[in-house]
Amino acid sequence: MKIITSVNEMQEQAGKWRVEGKSVGFVPTMGFLHEGHLTLVQQSTQACDITVMSIFVNPLQFGPNEDFELYPRNIEQDQKHAEAAGVDVLFCPTAKELYPQELPVKMVAVKRTDRLCGVSRPGHFDGVVTVLSILFHVVQPTVAYFGRKDAQQVAVVQGLVEAYRYPVKIVAIDTVRESDGLAKSSRNVYLSNQEREEAPFLFKALTHAKKLAKNHSTEEILKETESIILNNTSGKIDYIEMLSYPYLEKIQFAKGTVIIALAVQFSQARLIDNVVFTLEEG
Amino acid sequence: MKIITSVNEMQEQAGKWRVEGKSVGFVPTMGFLHEGHLTLVQQSTQACDITVMSIFVNPLQFGPNEDFELYPRNIEQDQKHAEAAGVDVLFCPTAKELYPQELPVKMVAVKRTDRLCGVSRPGHFDGVVTVLSILFHVVQPTVAYFGRKDAQQVAVVQGLVEAYRYPVKIVAIDTVRESDGLAKSSRNVYLSNQEREEAPFLFKALTHAKKLAKNHSTEEILKETESIILNNTSGKIDYIEMLSYPYLEKIQFAKGTVIIALAVQFSQARLIDNVVFTLEEG
Incomplete structure (x- = not known):
């Protein structure tokens, strides 16, 4: 498994796969991987030539009083899990690398966001569509995999991709649960x-x-x-x-x-x- | 020259070029072509395997009191000019085809827009970045050509592409003028x-x-x-x-x-x- 931290390097690698005609499956995550994430990887490795996972705790999708600092991180363990699951490239840019400057264009999710998490987490889905827009351009995946646990996220991302015609197919995968039913998170x-x-x-x-x-x-x-x-x-x-x-x-x-x-x-x-x-x- | 009006067909065609490893030059226009546009085409045909021109009078970049209805159109003459200049595919979707539904995510140009045309044309550059985001995803160009007459547009688009890492190179071409110096428009x-x-x-x-x-x-x-x-x-x-x-x-x-x-x-x-x-x- 190759680890890439540079946006330019990741984009160049994606360009090479493009020329080679490789299909690329993409699993965007915030890390601290559990079986839910690894099920997405499994789907990707079965369907695509190459599987890229990103690990990026996206500051833009956390509100000022939310748990950005507290969000659990364990990159060493994540690397082991990702490699064992069959990830080909693990893309882990820093926030400074992904957002080197204040964004000159803002993306605002105005539909499917006035209910559920959109109410208690204002700006959350703006951050989600912003980071995914960048990641989709950098990784240039054929297919991107999302967990159904974040059902509203899937709905918002699906809306983004359809309206803006991102050349990527969105696949949603059923929530993975503990034996007692608790959704893995x-x-x-x-x-x-x-x-x-x-x-x-x-x-x-x-x-x-x-x-x-x-x-x-x-x-x-x-x-x-x-x-x-x-x-x-x-x-x-x-x-x-x-x-x-x-x-x-x-x-x-x-x-x-x-x-x-x-x-x-x-x-x-x-x-x-x-x-x-x-x-x-x- | 092939004329495409369907977004899906254009995106499929772009996917084929991608697999074939063809470089694609893109000249987005609002039609009523003049020598300025055709100079962009010339640059594209010299540098790229394929040249796509779009003709789309984008309603989103006109204010309610602006000249959207009045904006000059002559698609038959444009087709002749485009073909003679060496355009391979002329992409002319309708507004309904490009925007089938209200956009679930808005793009707002917040930098480089508080001066010049950004002041007297509020929302204009939001419309510009929105349509270009869609067109870039549909046409998937290697290079996109813009005229320097719209210098602020070039600055805004350059900002968009850099921040969101669109895998496209923006090339700005000098303004073409009449013999008395008037910029072609x-x-x-x-x-x-x-x-x-x-x-x-x-x-x-x-x-x-x-x-x-x-x-x-x-x-x-x-x-x-x-x-x-x-x-x-x-x-x-x-x-x-x-x-x-x-x-x-x-x-x-x-x-x-x-x-x-x-x-x-x-x-x-x-x-x-x-x-x-x-x-x-x-």
Whole structure:
């Protein structure tokens, strides 16, 4: 596995693959890799000639009071995991390298961002589309892989790529979970023992909500989901919502493809999870 | 010459060239071609395997009170000129084809836009960077050619490409002029006979200003330039400025690379022109 820290070097390498006609799979991450990330790598190595993973804790997608400094990092261990999973190039630029100057053009995500994490994390998705625009130009991937745990991110990125015609295919991969249902996340490491025991109730609540979706109103579903979280965890609910997917519009009843998503703030970790599913007509 | 109107077809064609290792030169235009555009094509055909020209009058870069409807169009004549000049593919999508939906991500040009045309045309450069982002992803050029007449556009596009690492080289080509010095422009067609006789004084004023640059203050230079325009044309001065280039910052004296630029509103046409030059030290 080759490690590249220079943007120019990465872009030149991508140009060479382009000339050679190689298909490039890309797994953008913020590091502290877990099985979720490695599943994305697995999909990429199966489908593409070359797999590039980026590790970059993107300051632009963290708010001033968020956990940018605290976000877990372990680059040595990440290198081992990435290499073992079959990554060909690990791209880890510094922030100074990726953003050498104040950006002369701002990107602002104006759709699919007024709900869910977009509400409590203003500017978050602006940071996401900005860094991905740069990374897509540098790595020039054929396919880019994202986890469905960040369902809103997938919806926003899909919108970006379609509207601006980035020559890349976006593939979303199902959330990888612990055996008790907790969605794998780099932030899980900041749960206390007590919180770690409570955390599986996020997915339990979502699974229950999904069962209710066919015969209950959004209001009824969210009320039940909320009580499961409140009665079984010490976390503070940031949001629980049921929306159309991928447009993320309010709905009174589940119809077509919908997402039920939640964010719960524990003492040191804010966890998100969701279920996306399609209801058959009739 | 092949004419393509479909975005998908253009992007597929670009993908094929990519696999074949062809270098692609790109000349984005709003049509109503004149010698200025064709000089860009000439540069492209000399340097690249393939030359793509786009013709797209981009609604996003016109303000609500500007001349979008009035902007001159003549697609049949443009096709003849483009083919004769050696264009391989003429890409002419409709607005509906390029912008099928409201954009979910906005691009906002925040630097190099608070002076010159950026002042009187708010949102203009946002529209420019937006359409170029899409066109660059669709055409995937190796090199893109721009005229120096739109010097601020060149500065903004250069900033975009550098910061977001678009894998394209921007080449700026000197302004092509009529024998009397008037910069070639699609909008010249809307000058009255009287105005057409006055219009060369724009470049005469700039040429005089450039001569003054070494030994006069910005204030003195602009005052003289202004009187030349006022005394010799019926146009209304929108701006005359001398700034650093390409950063477009205010300067009290010319130093390093500078631009002297002006915009003059005639009855049916707003004309812009500029000179960019570098002063030797000492």
